[in-house]
Amino acid sequence: SQQGEEDPQALSIQEGENATMNCSYKTSINNLQWYRQNSGRGLVHLILIRSNEREKHSGRLRVTLDTSKKSSSLLITASRAADTASYFCATDGRSQGNLIFGKGTKLSVKP
Amino acid sequence: KAGVTQTPRYLIKTRGQQVTLSCSPISGHRSVSWYQQTPGQGLQFLFEYFSETQRNKGNFPGRFSGRQFSNSRSEMNVSTLELGDSALYLCASSLSQPGAPLHFGNGTRLTVT
Numbered sequence A: 001s002q003q004g005e006e007d008p009q010a011l012s013i014q015e016g017e018n019a020t021m022n023c024s025y026k027t028s029i030n031n032l033q034w035y036r037q038n039s040g041r042g043l044v045h046l047i048l049i050r051s052n053e054r055e056k057h058s059g060r061l062r063v064t065l066d067t068s069k070k071s072s073s074l075l076i077t078a079s080r081a082a083d084t085a086s087y088f089c090a091t092d093g094r095s096q097g098n099l100i101f102g103k104g105t106k107l108s109v110k111p
Numbered sequence B: 001k002a003g004v005t006q007t008p009r010y011l012i013k014t015r016g017q018q019v020t021l022s023c024s025p026i027s028g029h030r031s032v033s034w035y036q037q038t039p040g041q042g043l044q045f046l047f048e049y050f051s052e053t054q055r056n057k058g059n060f061p062g063r064f065s066g067r068q069f070s071n072s073r074s075e076m077n078v079s080t081l082e083l084g085d086s087a088l089y090l091c092a093s094s095l096s097q098p099g100a101p102l103h104f105g106n107g108t109r110l111t112v113t
Helices: none
Strands: A005-007 A010-014 A019-024 A029-037 A043-050 A055-058 A061-066 A071-076 A085-093 A105-110 B005-007 B010-013 B019-024 B031-038 B042-050 B053-057 B064-068 B074-078 B087-094 B108-112
Touching (some): A005 A085, A010 A019, B010 B019, B019 B087, B019 B108, B074 B087
Parallel strands (some): A010 A105
Antiparallel strands (some): A005 A019, B019 B074, B031 B087, B042 B053, B064 B074, B087 B108
């Protein structure tokens, strides 16, 4: 069963613009992770935010976490064509031993 | 460090056959997880192995099984294949710490005809 739900399902922007993707989840979590998947390949870990953190940065990535709303957002600033990929959130829930992934946001960055 | 290696990359099988997929984790990673990815269902957790023992299992029928060897390499097997088993099967390895990021292979694309 899906724990996280990303929104929007698809996003198309121009190079240089910012891209924001949202994730909502259902149960209490230990941490939330974001992954990127290029077409037909495996997922690549981008960033992890723990349940006691509210914001985290890594390069052009900014992640926020609101545990009261059970939601997270991923912001990619100054996007590039190479950022074109699907982005997934994954939760490590307190009652489960494995990561559960949402269905992803498909980001298209046009040059 | 070499990444996670999955073989074969592509596989075409017929309904009713069985298939075995292989995964070699990153050196030093003792946890191996398997996921099935389809357009309709997204990424679904199959099972996780740690030190040759199945630690977690997803909601899949008994036709899906796996194992892990003493060198942490893992295999998954699907018996009596159905058309709906067509998917990208992803293996991921990680350190055994809680919340440790998963390192994925590029997957095995299974097509059942």
